[in-house]
Amino acid sequence: MSDIPERFAAYLQHKMPHVSEIVVSDVNRIYGGASRETYRLNATWKEGGEEKYRPLILRRDPVASLIETERDIEFNAYCAFHPTGLPVPEPLFLETDLVWLDRPFFVMEQILDSAAGSVFNADPYGDHAAKIGEQFWTQLGQIAKADVKAIGFDKNFDPVAPADCWRVELDKWEKVIDEDELCPQPVARAAIRWLRRNPPTPAERICVVHGDYRTGNFMFNGEGRITAILDWEMCHLGDPLEDVAWAADPLWAFQNPERPGGMIPREEALMLWEKASGLTADTKRLQWWEIFNSLKGLAIWISAAKEYETGASREPILAFSGWYCTDVHNRVLAEKLSILNAEARR
């Protein structure tokens, strides 16, 4: 990290040849955003005789990570949604030339005077829980409502049919488990079989799916206003109920599953989402995506455990996820599937 200020200043000079005296300072690596190295920094320069100052975020590909994703997918998601008024940081530069910082990276606006809620806090938003919850679920509905072609979101993705999106996602995450499991996973395997035996009805509409929309992945300010929806690295086209189920997953609810993410009651959350999206949170289809998402979580934690165990990365978050999050999702799935399978036998 020690040479980032000089190297990043050289990059900014390359991108902004009309300015001079660029100085990069206060470089601080941020915790979270586990799929990329994320740095907060300040840049100053002279432009047209004036001193300019801009706080920025630098997201650089890591050597190994919790989630393997393409950085241009995330950058393009910011490009698609920033003009729509959804609170996302302004994307500035995407760079794949390794000459600048050894690995690909992108640069975006730094959101000031805001923080993310902790998934380890049963009441992460305090007095603002209701206000934040209303925005959280309404904005998820707005993401689902977005016209994927009009905002240019679809350009990086192959089209997917409403009847196929469940299979595409299940195939993707089953492959991750096949490749990364270090020990037999009876719960994950039972979940995969259940999901294939009980396919959901087709998506009501193919929508933008954020892929990791939850407590911890958005920022809010002191007035309880959501200022940035972050971490779009797993975004794709698919069934919008995938996001609804992930946002309501028990892992983010910590000690109160009836208030997803420690915000508002689940029923109220679903009503707000339906109102904003114009779609229906079909109970049966949502149930399928809930089982799927707990399995997807398991796949991510299984991969994290492998990264740590094999020495590809020794980031504590990988070991922690491999233990705690695997434990939660194994328990959640075992309880739900045992009931669903018993009902199916009756």
Added chain:
Amino acid sequence: MKPEVTTVMQGYVGTLFGSILPHLNSEYSMGDTGLMAMSFMMMAQEFDRAADIRLQENEDMRALFAHAAEEIDNEALTKRLREAASGADVSLRVHVLTKANEELKALLIVLHEYVEASKARWAPKLEMRIWSVICAGTERRKLDLPNFL
């Protein structure tokens, strides 16, 4: 060992949160330290129970396999189940118990898939018993974390 290992780990959690973390000035180091402290909490729980969890789970699976071998109508699988059911844990070293546990779980997956697909009269009851073993295992492994405000 005195003090007890769990006591020391819990003490380290207090030191990390109370004495070390507040004096760090790097956000990333603070995050790592917090997660390591929470991991120590989990290690303290796991140190005391790791062998017991594996031993009980292995015994549950062997008992399940012995029962299933009497019910199912697949000769090759029955043979595998009987062989696994006749095994026993001869060491309480965690890595030895873990190895046996993983071998048994691999067979559990095969049995579970077979039973799920069966329409035989014994299948529903056996499937419930499999889930009972799985759920008991996930409950035994539950890791408790306090609420971090």
